[in-house]
Amino acid sequence: MAAKLEYLTQQQIDSFYRDGYLVIPGFLSQQDTSVLLTRAKQLLQDFSLEDHPLTKFTTGDDNHVGDDYFLTSGDKIRYFLEESAVVDGKLVREKEKAVNKIGHGLHELDPVFREATLGNPAIKAVARDLKFHHDPVALQSMIICKQTEIGGEVPEHNDSTFLYTNPPTALGFWIALEKCTPENGALSFLPGSHLTTPIAKRFVRMPTGGTGFEELISPENVPNRTAGKYILEACLPGDLVVIHGSVLHKSERNTSPHTRFAYTFHMIESPPYAEYDEKNWLQPTPELPFSKILDTPNPVVLSTA
Template identity: 40%
Template sequence: MQLARSPHDRLEADGFLVIPGFVDAGAIASLRARAQEIVEAFDPGASRAIFTTRDEAKTKSDAYFLESGSAIRCFFEEEAFDERGMLRRPKAQSINKIGHAVHDLDPVFEAFSHGAHLQALAHALGLENPRVYQSMYIFKQPHIGGEVRWHQDATYFVTEPQTVTTFWFALERADRSNGCLWVQRGGHRTALRERFVVDERGPRAEVLDPTPWPSQDEAEPVEVEAGTLVVFHGLLPHYSAPNRSARSRHAYTLHAVDGRAHYAATNWLQRGASLPVRGF
């Protein structure tokens, strides 16, 4: 009789693990309602920052993004504006994501993001001293939901040793029609290809390893129902295609590292004494 693998063993073997039914319908409704309230309160006149992975050094070079690690800020889809700079759709259908400290600064998201169940899972995955640096509420809007290119999350959260782990909560069904995640099973055993650095020279992506990104034959769709939790190893290559369907693909993500590891001073997201990073 073959014993079931532990969460840690599954993550180490495949680079990701899927846990159906982790989030109940009530929690999903609460997060979605609160995200809608945040968007309704957001004034587009305050910023028209977009989120795109096409030119990250440019997109992530302004203070609105670089200071969002200690704030709650909205970012537009890259196709949200027309050639005159006007929104093509209502504001609520134009926001790409809310980031990046909603898990610590909003009471609804804080209650969801910190608790014994997540702490226990983090420990089971090998994060003995988890520290949650980033949260994102991702809308993947109908018709204009942007592509997220192949990447590894460790690019943005460099630690020594590598410990960043992603917790991705599906708040709607995600499938190939509305831009689900795609992964390279076992790809976490490849090298870190890029590192996103912020220092006195400014923000930039540095190429560390020329290994090509996976081909379509190596890509595996992660189609899941609402309430599913998908956990990613920090070195796992993954991407999501544009959403051209009439359905959104809401998700909520947390990025955690092990506090025992050295967190690079050149990582874009740094927390000061006014908002110290904490665990689950």
């Protein structure tokens, strides 16, 4: 007998597994969304530049941030700057208007975002309904600011490249805190690409220091993905987008006078169902291991392919 669904409809579940993502309108109430946005802006106001290394965040394959400030951020709350906000080693914008993202331990260390992530019954219900994992754990979280006029483009990618497990099990929960439009960098997806695009490389710590990409499939052996059209998903504050770790998605540069704040966190499968190894850039610590999402594991799990 099939388990009773708690939050999602069967149609929504089928849509997720068909398209590789699912938009859930109004997942957070207006009040809860406002609380998160207010806290995000407070964090921007409160952070100090005195000991900040002016680390910029980039997402291109050949120029991904990989210094110690980034690599040791999994159990901290750190601030990464837009590329064009730093010129010749100096900040050329107000700090509140220069930050690309805040991460990666918000869901553990900040009480407001911890409650919204690990203490939210609706998150648990969606995870149980999807049956994407046996026993998921949360491993990173971010406030993405997408600053006015300089919020950088994020090129086509899938999340399992950067949060790799064997087999791939990354699942993203992305919550709009502000209106997301074509002008300020709303997300776009290639529906069904999770079924046709293998994880061909992974983002790792390099033996010589820093970060880089390790090929899992030689480029000549990567199958051509099915042609398709990207779908832009405009969102309202409080909307949730659940993102399969293998689906291709992207966002354009923010060319508007409006920010596009969003809160996102990712979960992966825990051992023994999947392996998360020491090559990954983000590592748990004895003081702050990855937190479980569910109180009891899912008894049955659908294929994540």
